[in-house]
Amino acid sequence: MSSKVGIVSLGCPKNQVDAEMLLFTLKSKGFELVNDPADADAVIVNTCGFIESAKQESINEIIELGKLKQEGKIKAIIVTGCLAERYKNEITRQLYEVDAALGIGANSQIADVVAELLSDNTEHKEKIEEFPDKQLLCLEGRRIQSTPPYTAYLKIAEGCDNRCTYCAIPMIRGKFRSRQPDAVVEEAEQLAKDGVKEIIVIAQDTTRYGEDLFGEPYLAKLLKRLCKIDGLKWIRVLYCYPDRLTDELIDTFAEEEKIVNYIDLPLQHCDGNILKRMNRHGNRESLTALLNKLRAKVPDMILRSTFITGFPGETDEQFEELAEFAAEIKFQRLGCFAYSAEEGTPAASFPDQIDDEIKQHRADIIMEHQQSVMAEYCESLIGKEIEVLVEGYDRIAECFYGRTYADAPEIDGCVFFTANGTKPQPGSFVKVKIIDYTDCDPIGELAE
Template sequence: MNKNLDISHEESLKQKRIMDKLSEQIKGKGLKYFVSTFGCQMNAHDSEKLKGILEQIGYVPATEEKDADFVIYNTCCVRENAELKVYGRLGALKNSKKRNPNMLIALCGCMMQQDTVIKEIKRAYRHVDILFGTHNLYKLAELIQTRLDTGKMVIDIWENYKEIVEDLPSIRKYKFKSSVNVMFGCNNFCTYCIVPYVRGRERSRKPEDIMNEIKELVEDGVKEITLLGQNVNSYGKSLDNPITFAELIQEIEKIDGLERIRFMTSHPKDLSDELIEVIGNSKKLCNHIHLPFQSGSTKVLKKMNRRYTKEQYLELVDKIKAVRKNVALTTDIIVGFPGETEEDFMDTIDVVKKVEFDNAFTFLYSVRTGTPAATMENQVPENVAKERFNRLLEVLDEIVHKKACDKVGSTYDVLVEQVNKQNNDLVSGRLESNHLVHFKGNEDLIGKIVPVNIIESKGYYLLGELAE
């Protein structure tokens, strides 16, 4: 065992000892926790680990924040609006803490990696008990213990990661599907994005650790996994024994009992021919690829530091479609990036029409302090950006509706996720293409993959009936 593995193993054992000690104080008292997650799937997966630690030490979940004895906000700083929401809710928690003086409040995630945020919390939100960042969430139990022992605000923010600590508890949202981190951090430095500054540099998990985690999940009933990373296509480059993402998927595919594999996020500049070949040959990869293009203008892409052109992106799409019939493609698009002209915007529309995406996450460009784009000249006026954004949505809606209508009349396997929230006679699930479908059924179907005839499209969701 090498030195890094020794450190990671020792840290894992240390945290488990602290959890055991804390559980003697907390377990059986009926203390409740509530975790609010802002931002991406990476944050959602981190929150599952936070819940696992809290339940290990004796907290039980609260259905509402107002009833909780321990509140955690797992924050996001990609967009200013997410930060404002956190500050607003923190202000409201001040009254909750007056009613329950023993209540603990913790903040973690990307916002906490910014010095300006820490200064603001210390200045205006002294009722917060624990602050930690993106690199050390595994230390939650230790931070709670420190807070209980000292009675003072605990701040533990790391500028860089020290080690990847494995084998800690997690509470999954679904019994039958789960996300698995394959790597952390990002080296891309897109000029609009603050993630590399708050998540740190890329570091890949060892393939054997990933494989062991997935095998344990499958033994626990998981049928579908989503491999997570800021840029999964560059997986393996930081390892002592490099392995490509394509090779990792091929190994994961060999795991008996695993039925579906997804991955995100995929950066076009690193999507290799090797991975495209695996996409074409795989029997378990879902027929859905999320491939952000952000802008259709090569000029804007250069200013974004995306390191591919419009033509290269379209070529990648053609390669994927050549090896995967009827593949569902989804994407991310930013409108109103500094310097974007009407011609640049029409290039974006052109890509949308040529690719015919099944869905897209669309964003108005948002200034993030600390990123190069924040100080670029020719910021697009808000009214111009919004007008373009609305035109983009009109084009997308028509294409998304058309692609969904193409599903009508065919039968697809659906992983049933839950009883429909609006109609208890229906259940809801997802096709491999990630389309949401509702059909008549009961809770006995939850977690099963069943054939469903698609009978109607509602644009952003489908209606179906269980195939006989």
């Protein structure tokens, strides 16, 4: 009887793609995959180690699984992903529940490690620790989709060269490396053949794609190739960098019907001095000009961004400027995070660190105002018919739900709608007339 393996994948979609490749490797080696960790012989925790809250979530998950192990329900716990890569041997030393810790360069060894941990001669076995060069993380390979069958992530690069002073990603994931365009297109074609209708293009910085291969940005050219694939209806782009939002890329958004008018631009701040200390470029004036240009060329563009409040040295005036900027631009989608001092990053040793309560209070102020911006956006939809990708039926609310082009999965909200007669199927696209909204989620009815 084959051993059963479960995976808990935490953090970003980029990590989720790595987990999907791990799943394929395990299945191809004869392991049975199970959804519920309590049913597994071995559980892999594919961790996030980006900021303090993400690290804590990973640790809490390991501790909870440790209880199942104590009860004899599971035999082995393996930690992979960013936390393992970042803290290496500390994982097995500080978390006694863990049987193996693998850096990202060891992902290809996953089946061998699971087999060893579940073999009969495990009585006095030492814990397994493998941390080869992170560049050995394979960018190509088959995967088992963990997203709904109509939506998939498409990872086009790994690592990061931006070196923002607050960010541990270059330290964890290594230098930026693009996949070859032919390989990306081939994977997207296969996804479309398998029934995927929406692909979400991801990398640590999608707009840097191709610079290491061709000496110039190549994302616009790649997107044009993806748009030619039959079967794909929506192509969504996440994690863009403002400095690399070229006219060619903006024109591609404007011209290509399949690219949804939704862009994720994590700006982090608008004050020129704060951005300089973050090792980022621009200021309020240049960013406002860029966003105005984007909206002029693509009038119904949905802008998503993230801000950091309480970066070392942020004054009350600089925070107020950020709050004014958010109010002026009216990002339809916005996340705001209190600065997290990450060991090993330059910003962690900057003077003028700000009190946790102040950092969080500032983030709360921006998110409170964001509620009114999102409510205003929902108001603007009332009376309109909008296209919705159906995702399912909510038995408690007794209605269907889905996403518009303005909603990325797991990040943004949903549209809830009723349908008389025909029951729309998950993965289908329907027109919904919006009549109201609740908690910034539009409510409507299936259009005739």
